[in-house]
Amino acid sequence: MKKVFSRPESLRDAATHYCPGCGHGIAHRLICEVIDELGIREKAIAVCPVGCAVVAYDYWNFDCCEAAHGRALAVATGIKRTQPDKFVFTYQGDGDLAAIGTAETIHAANRGENLSVAFINNAVYGMTGGQMAPTTLLGQKTATTPRGRNPAGEGYPLKICELLATLPAVASLERVALDSPGGVIKTKRALKAAFINQLEGKGFSLVEILSPCPVCWNKPAGEAWRWVREEMAKTFPLGKFK
């Protein structure tokens, strides 16, 4: 009998610490599937963020490096510049990539570092308990916006793909959503394209993945997935930006 489905070699046989309905586990697995398919596990080096995915290295079966909050792309720059033959990617949340690490994100992109970025946008700080993220939607209630995010004083959701699209050194930008089986397949396709860009030396590629956080959003898993599709995607339109 032919085996048609199994755990990717890049994914360790471990139970994750993620909450039920969370998008991280799916994103982790998709990355592992792509790495296996491209045959690059033995030259892959991931830079993990500070945030919910801080221990991604416990789930990934390849070399991993920690970074301080927001500095993943700076650490990745150091790794890739000294080992240009390796495959280096960062995995970052919205607080990491779009708040405390905004400078690192914009400048790594602007230098055209030959890196791939998986950017998980779930509109909240998950690990610290659901505070407002730079990508929190207007009116969205969080631990630090109990009356809903008000643009007066709290600003607007930060659109990273749109911002980075102005930079000439960026190779590709795509926004996808973990909102449905179709969305999962599209996410994998986008990750694969971004990874191939690096292998072909095309430069900085970022995939923004809208991802559910049912616990911090205070919604059941099914409803959280619908919220990604019906609410988040309104503020963050899906598609290729570059």
Added chain:
Amino acid sequence: MSKKILMTGNEAIGEAAVRAGCDFYAGYPITPQNELTAYMAKRMPEENRVFVQAESELAAISMVMGASASGRRAMTSSSSPGISLKQEGISYLAGAQLPCLIVNIMRGGPGLGNIVPAQSDYFQATRGGGHGDYHCIVLAPCSVQEAHNLVFSGFALSDKYRAPAIILGDGMLGQMMEPLVVHSKKKNLSTKPWALTGCKGRRPNIVKSFYMQEGGLEEFNKALQKKYARIKEKEQRFEGIHLDDSEIILVAYGTQARIARVVVEALRKKGKKAGLLRPVTLWPFPADAFEELLKKKRKKVRFFVTEMSYGQMLEDVRLAVNGRAAVDFYGRAGGGIPTEEEILRRILQ
């Protein structure tokens, strides 16, 4: 005799780094260390190494972390306010047990302060500087030649103990030109099986400082402290002048030690038995040297500390002396430096 060339301290440090096999440098402009960044921008590509001008000190030290995690010799440099920003990354490097070399060409503080030479970052350098129970190995050169030499030691010690090393100089040392004999190139690099090089033929490596399991961090911290105890035991370095017969011992490091040496000579001319103890490693502090002096000397000995600060190393001297002898102090920072006349006047008072 090897040929002597004139070089600034900043350039001498840069050339030493290149010769010591530094593969990666990231920096950000700040006076008075700009010549070092510019030197690396010129020299590193010539040797097929990597130079990056980072967007911030935070990014520069994190880039160094990435290069170090890759098993490469990596370095950054800055001056006081920039080094404050780097503390985040330095703590991570210490926590992940990654080697690297950090150069601080100190200026006056606190805050933006000014660009005059100062030694006001002693506490920051020797106590850890960032969050957590850690230390960096801190080396304090007093001449352009020694700055050059200590870069080699810094990289070697850092690799040996897997701990960040700091070269702590002041603005005068960075800017000053002196004759220098450059070291011949040597590259005896240790193997780094922990490095992230892709997991081909081995289990994946992880570079991290985070411990989620209960007890994991405490276990790690104990191991870290053991390592620091080993460094304290083995790596204390100092230079002594006239220590055998002296009754008044000046204690100073870096550029200030050179001024202290002139004071020692002046005191000797006046018939006073004066000597100099110049710590070369600030961490580990050469406390054993004080112990030895105090043990040997039955008769009166007193110490006089001088710094381009308002008394930072002074605390380590007092800890080492532990009340067994008088310890006096004179220091200035943020403008003029403590001069020979000023120090002499205070000693002879």
Added chain:
Amino acid sequence: MREEIICAGFGGQGVMLLGRVIAQAALKENRHVTWIPSYGAAMRGGCAFCTVVISDREIASPYVDKCDTLFVFNQPSWDKFKAKVRKGGLVLFNSSLIKAQQPPRQLRIRKLPFTETAFSLGEVRVANMAALGAFLKEKNILKYKTVLDVFSEITPRHKLHLLEVNKKALEKGYRGW
């Protein structure tokens, strides 16, 4: 022998280079030497200075509090550094740009028109080397020939055309007015 020198003037008058040439020449003559610049915001038009120490013995302190020779090229530098010259010390005083004043105390002041001389040679930037020529004459510390050798060594290829005029300025300073 220990000679402490301060070179001071407007940024752009070549005081840093003057100090470096002296330091390089001292090294060539197997002396111990240190050179320290003022650094930071002193750019063209501002006040710049450097200090040089030349010694037969190892230089303990490179810090210059009082000097044996002051090269001074503009008024603000004279006002700032005149009190830094030791009794009997030499002042190479750019009379083209500094107003004649009563010297504060016993100094060997040589009031010489460095800038005007440089102008007459067609290159205002060589005032520093005219002053260096005068220094070589006044103090028998460095050899004239050594300085010429330093000129040849440090002049970059794209500035070779300036070598001759620098030599002329040095000679004028050395021969006298």
